[in-house]
Amino acid sequence: MNRIAELRRKRNMSQKQFSKLLNVAQNTISQWETGQRDIDSTTLIKIAEFFNVSTDYLLCLTDIPSPLTQEKTPSYQEEVLRDIGDITPEMASEVRQFISYLKHKEESATGTASGKK
Numbered sequence: 001m002n003r004i005a006e007l008r009r010k011r012n013m014s015q016k017q018f019s020k021l022l023n024v025a026q027n028t029i030s031q032w033e034t035g036q037r038d039i040d041s042t043t044l045i046k047i048a049e050f051f052n053v054s055t056d057y058l059l060c061l062t063d064i065p066s067p068l069t070q071e072k073t074p075s076y077q078e079e080v081l082r083d084i085g086d087i088t089p090e091m092a093s094e095v096r097q098f099i100s101y102l103k104h105k106e107e108s109a110t111g112t113a114s115g116k117k
Contacts, residue, residue: 003058005033007051022046 008018008029015029022029022043031037039047048055053065084095 002033002035003053003060004029004047007053008033011051021050 008015013021015033016026019026019029024043028037032039044055044058048058051058054062056062057065084092087095
């Protein structure tokens with residue numbers, strides 16, 4: 001786990017300082033850094049969060065320190081809200097009426113599909 005040692009040294013932290021931060025023995029840090037001991041997943045996540053890197057980076061599964069952030073795909077509700085951001089009060093009233101109509105239509109279709117009238 002030489003990545004941990006590398007990141008720790010970049011922050012000018014000793015093994016002793018890092019061990020206190022994680023509440024583990026200093027020799028545990030040494031064993032992680034030399035590959036003599038595995039890190040449990042909870043601690044691995046804490047270390048990744050502390051150094052702002054991905055767990056894959058710590059495990060040497062990638063050379064990219066931080067995970068790629070993907071833009072969140074907006075929900076259909078967010079898309080509608082974005083579309084109505086600059087409408088007039090009159091338009092808003094019509095939108096509400098249309099939404100009411102669509103909900104009523106859906107309820108009627110659901111009631112008919114389940115044998116209700």
